[in-house]
Amino acid sequence: MQANIAIGVEYQGTAYCGWQFQKHCLSVQQCLEKALSNIANTPIAVQCAGRTDTGVHAIGQVAHFEYESQRPLRAWVQGVNTQLPKDIRVIWAQSVPENFHARFSALARQYRYVIYNRSVHSAILADRVTWEGRLLDEHRMNVAAQALVGEQDFSAFRAAGCQAAHAKRNVQSIEVSRQQDFVFVDIQANAFLHHMVRNIVGSLMMIGRSEAPVEWIASLLSQGDRTLAGVTAPAAGLYFVNALYPPEFNIPQQPLNRLLWQGS
Numbered sequence: 001m002q003a004n005i006a007i008g009v010e011y012q013g014t015a016y017c018g019w020q021f022q023k024h025c026l027s028v029q030q031c032l033e034k035a036l037s038n039i040a041n042t043p044i045a046v047q048c049a050g051r052t053d054t055g056v057h058a059i060g061q062v063a064h065f066e067y068e069s070q071r072p073l074r075a076w077v078q079g080v081n082t083q084l085p086k087d088i089r090v091i092w093a094q095s096v097p098e099n100f101h102a103r104f105s106a107l108a109r110q111y112r113y114v115i116y117n118r119s120v121h122s123a124i125l126a127d128r129v130t131w132e133g134r135l136l137d138e139h140r141m142n143v144a145a146q147a148l149v150g151e152q153d154f155s156a157f158r159a160a161g162c163q164a165a166h167a168k169r170n171v172q173s174i175e176v177s178r179q180q181d182f183v184f185v186d187i188q189a190n191a192f193l194h195h196m197v198r199n200i201v202g203s204l205m206m207i208g209r210s211e212a213p214v215e216w217i218a219s220l221l222s223q224g225d226r227t228l229a230g231v232t233a234p235a236a237g238l239y240f241v242n243a244l245y246p247p248e249f250n251i252p253q254q255p256l257n258r259l260l261w262q263g264s
Contacts, residue, residue, distance in 0.1 A: 002066055002067070002068050002098075003066070003067050003068075003069075003070065003071075003095060004064060004065075004066055004095065004096050004097065004098050004100055005064060005065055005066075005067060005073075005076060005093055005094070005095060005096070006062060006063070006064045006093070006094055006095075006096045006100060006102065006249075006251060007046075007062070007063050007064070007065075007076060007077075007090050007092065007093045008060060008061070008062060008090065008091045008092040008093075008252060008254070009028070009032065009048075009058060009061040009062070009063055009088070009089070009090055009091070010058060010059050010060070010061070010088075010089045010091050011028050011057060011058050011061070011087060011088040011089070012057050012087040012088075012127075012128070013028065013052060013053075013054070013055050013056045013057045013058070013235070014055055014057075014087070014127040014128075014236070015085075015087060016028050016031075016054065016055075017054045018051065018052055018053045018054045018055075018056065019048055019050075019051045019052045019061070020051050021033075028052075028088060029046060029048070031084060031085060031088055032046060032063070032080075032084070032088065032090075033045060033046055034083070035080045035081075035083035035084045036065065036076070036080055038083045039071075039075055039076070039079045039080050039083065040067060040071070042067075042068070044065050044067065045065060046063040046064065046065045046102075047063060047064055047065070047101060047102045047103055048061055048062065048063045048102055048103065049061060049062040049063070049102045049103055049106050049109065049240075049243035050103070050106075050109045050191075050192070050240055050243060052238075052240050053194075053195070053235055053238075054235060055127070055234075055235030055236055056235045056238045056239070056240065057128070057238065057239045057240070058239060058240035058241075059239060059240070059241055059254050060110075060240065060241050060242040060243065060253070060254035061240050061243075062102045062106070062243045062245075062251060063102050064096065064100060064101065064102040073093045073094060073095070074093075076090060076093035077090050077091070077092065077093050092252055094250070094251075096249055096251075097249070100245075100249055102243070105245055105246070105249065106243040106244060106245055107190065107244050107245060107246065108172060108188050108189060108190050108243075108244040109188070109189065109190075109191065109192060109240070109242070109243050109244070110186070110187070110188045110240075110241040110242040110243075110244070111186075111187050111188075111192070111197050111238060111239065111240060111241060112184055112185070112186050112187075112238075112239045112241050112256060113130070113184070113185040113186075113187075113197060113198070113201045113233065113237050113238050113239070114128075114129045114130065114182060114183075114184060114237045114238075114239065115129065115130050115131075115132050115136065115182065115183040115184075115185070115201075115205070115237055116129040116130065116131045116132070116181060116182060117132050117135065117136050117178075117181055117182070117183050118131075118133070118181045119133050120133070121133070126236075127236050128236060129182075129236060129237050130201075130233055130234045130236055130237030132183075132205060132208075132209075134209050135209075136183050136205065136208035136209060137207075137208050137209075137210065138176050138177060138178045138183050138208065140207050140208060140210070140214055141176040141183075141185075141204045141205070141207055141208040142175060142176035142177070143214050144204060144207045144214045144215075144216065144217045144218075145174045145175070145176055145185070145200075145204060145217065146174070147215075147217045147218035147221060148171045148174055148187075148200065148217060148221070149171050149172070149173065149174060150170065150171065151168060151169070151170040152168065152169070152170075152171070152221055153167050153168055153221070153224055154167050154168070154169050154193055154196055154221070155167040155224035155225070155226065156199075156220040156221055156223060156224050156225060156226055156228065156229050157193065157195075157196050157199040157200050157203070157220075157226070157229060158193040158194065158195070158196060158199070158226060159193070159194040159195035159196075159199070159226075159232070160226065161194065162193050162194035162195070163194070164193055164194070167193060167224075169189050169190060169191055169192065169193060169196070170189055170190045171187065171188070171189045172188045172189055172190070173186075173187070173188045174186065174187040174188075174200075175187075176204065176208075183208070185197075185200075185201050185204065186241075186256075187200070188244075195232055197238060198232045198233040198234070198235065198238060199226070199229060199230070199232050199233075201233040201237070202229070202230035202231045202232050202233040203216070203217060203220060203229045203230035204217070204230075205230065205233065206230045212230075241254060241256065242254055
């Protein structure tokens with residue numbers, strides 16, 4: 001009997017060339033499929049909610065796979081984790097209907113970008129946050145960011161190599177906030193373009209440093225020219241937080257306070 005299994009995956013992306021399998025380097029997908037296949041004693045292929053780039057982390061990535069037999073759900077957590085490197089973990093597993101697809105069933109994705117805003121970088125948090133030594137004005141950044149809300153053309157924040165058919169995306173919410181030395185950019189959208197979050201953050205940081213006016217984000221959107229926007233922010237600060245699904249699938253959501261080192 002064929003089963004459709006959804007799993008929640010957490011990983012620190014520093015050592016990997018992103019989620020997607022690539023021939024020339026080690027990916028999260030490659031490690032996960034190998035571990036699942038070892039436990040299943042048959043090749044397993046997984047589909048994920050959102051592909052992450054080199055160095056990007058996740059606390060709530062969702063993936064699914066099909067398996068031709070019955071196996072206790074705990075095997076897909078406890079058993080698979082014995083086969084994974086220490087910086088990748090399966091955190092839950094559950095049966096889902098055959099019409100569930102980790103990517104195509106998702107209604108939205110949530111990302112958090114973490115900036116460590118202190119004059120001296122942290123040795124403890126290296127590769128897990130983006131450091132900015134100059135003081136950022138998170139209030140200016142938050143006001144500017146609201147121009148991004150809604151269904152719009154995000155060509156100004158799209159990587160040159162992006163393979164999406166078009167640049168229209170619906171940003172449902174974005175908030176810039178501070179907790180002590182940490183500045184957070186939380187963004188939710190129906191989908192994201194390649195490097196979209198990091199390109200947005202790069203421009204918002206310029207506004208936070210008063211190198212550009214608050215109105216600049218709206219201007220960039222209207223011009224649609226990537227070359228006019230800020231640099232791409234580093235991958236180290238970006239976290240895939242959640243994929244959101246219709247309630248009938250009962251997919252767990254990960255709270256932001258799972259990133260306890262942020263003081264959230």
